[in-house]
Amino acid sequence: MGRFIMVLFVIAVIAAVVFGVVLLMRASAARASAAREPAADDPRAILKRRYAAGEIDEDEYLRRMSGLSQDW
Numbered sequence: 001m002g003r004f005i006m007v008l009f010v011i012a013v014i015a016a017v018v019f020g021v022v023l024l025m026r027a028s029a030a031r032a033s034a035a036r037e038p039a040a041d042d043p044r045a046i047l048k049r050r051y052a053a054g055e056i057d058e059d060e061y062l063r064r065m066s067g068l069s070q071d072w
Contacts, residue, residue: 043068 016055044065 047061047064050056053056
């Protein structure tokens with residue numbers, strides 16, 4: 001009976017470790033994807049959306065992107 005409990009304990013520990021690793025990997029992947037995507041209020045993202053929607057033309061888009069990339 002003691003062996004059976006020990007085997008169950010080892011299986012439970014292994015399952016807990018695997019579960020923890022999976023949770024850490026998912027959290028890491030979520031942080032990485034959040035870091036890659038620009039914020040919705042990022043000026044460059046707003047310009048890209050406006051250009052894609054046809055609200056501004058290419059010259060206006062390039063002019064404004066140039067202005068955003070300059071260090072003031």
